[in-house]
Amino acid sequence: MGMGWFKNRKVMTKLLIGFMTVAVVMVVVGLVGLRSMGQIQGNFQDVHEQQLTPITHLAAVRGGMLRVRASVLQHVIAQDPAKMREFEAQIKQLDAKVDEEVATFEKARLTAEEKEALTRFKQAWGQFKEGRSGQTLLLSAAGKKADAMAAALGQVGQRFRDASDAVDQLFSTKVKAAGAAVEGGNQQYKATTQITFVILLAGVVLSIALGFFIARMIARPLGQAAEVLGAVAAGDFTRRLDVHSKDEVGVMAESLNSAVDGMRGALQEVGVAAQQVSSAAQELSGASNQLSSGAQEQASSLEETAASLEEITGTVKQNADNAKQANQLAVGSRDVAEKGGRVVAEAVQSMSEINKSSKKIADIITTIDEIAFQTNLLALNAAVEAARAGEQG
Template structure:
């Protein structure tokens, strides 16, 4: 696959991939070298250096013991000798601990051999040294001085030689490890610097190749876009690759071709626009006249609706008053029905009371009858008594006379009461009939009230509906007036459209086309000029309120076969409106 046909993302991925691979290689090699260096450093810090320090510590303690023995030989003070012996004993303890630690960390055969030699020399050295210190503690300094060069010094020298050999061996190992670490560090630095240089060169080469493969086509695309921006549509755009820049060049090629076609069609259509704008202006004049006529009709309709609204409103007011009167009559009828009901109840109570009076009169009549019988019996008994009962007979006669008169009066009262009860019954029946009639009257008045209320509500709704119709007609009238103003604006816009068509022709002439299109543009310019000369004055005048001629609203569009049917259709719509 050619580089030019690769996607920009693929190129960048390959370039960055190479750089990343090199960086990974540098990182891996650096880690390996650093690992080696770390191993060397660990060997020095954890093995070589501790052993060297231990060997040095052992030497220091042995030297300290030798110094203490020397000082013992030079003094005769028992306390000082005792102090020096104790100090030498402490140093001996540290020396033995150091040798034991050295023996425990010795790993190689050489380490073990040097430690063994030192411990062998120490084992021969210690008994002689201890004997010397015993002589000093016993105060036998002269014997100790004689013992020192003969037996102690040779063994001490051998011990020193063994310790020096062990120290020199450990120091040599540490120096060798340091040299190795330094060598590894230098080689790692050289390898890393070499790979870094190679990476830098390869990265620069990849960056140059990738940027060159991107910027060169982009430069060509910018040149093409600049020529198109200058109006030169004759540029031949060549597509040399299939990547994003190639797609950009292909898009510029398509854009250039589309602009070429658009400008060609615009040049061909400007004369049609000019002619159509002239015919639109003529149609707008006719539409303006019809709109004014329609506005006049709407004004008359609005006036009639106002009169109808006033009449309906008056009817609604009358219905409302009738409803109020019916409600008042219904209330009065209800009150009358209530009064009649109370009268019926009162008559019923009177009838009951009259019946009770009749019963009472019957009782009185019975009492008078019994009194009369008793008086008669008393008179008979008085007659039997003779002269002694004459006075009693007179009284009995008077009582009988009173009883007879009471009975007669009771009969007359009973007759009158019976007549009253009969009349009360008749009155109660009449009052009940009056109550029934009043109930029917109340129900009828309620029905009349409901009907009048419905009539009032219907009249109110009718009044509101007619008011809404009136407002709608008023809105339609306002809309019609606005439409008339819009028609005038449309006429002015048609004139502006004609002017813009001429300006558009001038703007389109900036683009460079081939010779054929230049001739077409010249023809279009001529047509535009003719259309401008044939344009009528489209400033609308105040039209008269009469039917506009139908032929004026259907102008023949000579330059556009699609506009004529549209104008005719709009004319039919206005006729229906």
């Protein structure tokens, strides 16, 4: 179902999925980067709070111890009681400062080794303060400078060296811990960089692959559609789009296939109709040829009839002329007949009847002439129509 489900999504949905995938990759890269930077910041903050700051307190303790040691020796060397009291006041202030710095250092996160060194420091420093106050300063204040110096450099001095060694060990462990924390931060930075690079590279590859897949899913059917349209333009209506997705491209492919099928069916119907029209035209041409032949035959018959009518008309005209001549002779003979009296009355009456008959014959001839003229017109029209039918056929 997986790829089919994606193929059937709308183009906008596909693009949104692609962009959202890229966005998710970028968010993952950003979150990993932020988390790593937070861890690195936490590491450096831890180095600062748990390693570097305690080292500064140890440095203050070490400085206070040295100043206390110097004040004790100056007290032993001093001869003026006022100066000795001044050094005693300084020693008291320095003791308080050292105790304060030690208490602050003790609040830091300490390893077992550091706790053991701190315990040794407290023990040695306490013994140093007891010997310093109970022996060295008392002997110095009593004017026993040589005994005070011997005590300061002897057992009391050894307690100071023990406390100083403990502070040095704390320094060493804290510096090593700080170096290890910094190295851990560097390693974490490298690991974070590698992880971020791998995620970013995977995101880029995934984005490119998804973009190529979506572009191919859209562009391939469009290319096929262009080929099909080109084939249709060239007159090939057998091509079809092989796209089965349910997105806009698939709907377009189905519509295009339906349109091509409709055009192919319409052209087939047009071909059948053209064949029918061709057959009808052939039949019409045959009928026109037959009609033209019949018209030509009818025109020939009409021409023959017209010729016969013309001959009849000529004969009738000749008879009319003869009748007119007879009429003229009758008119000329009427005077003679009148002179001949009643003898020729019958002849005159006969001639009158002949004259009437001649007029009737003349009317008949006129009618025949009109019929002949109309017959000629009909023959001419028939010949013209026959010629037109022949040209159109």
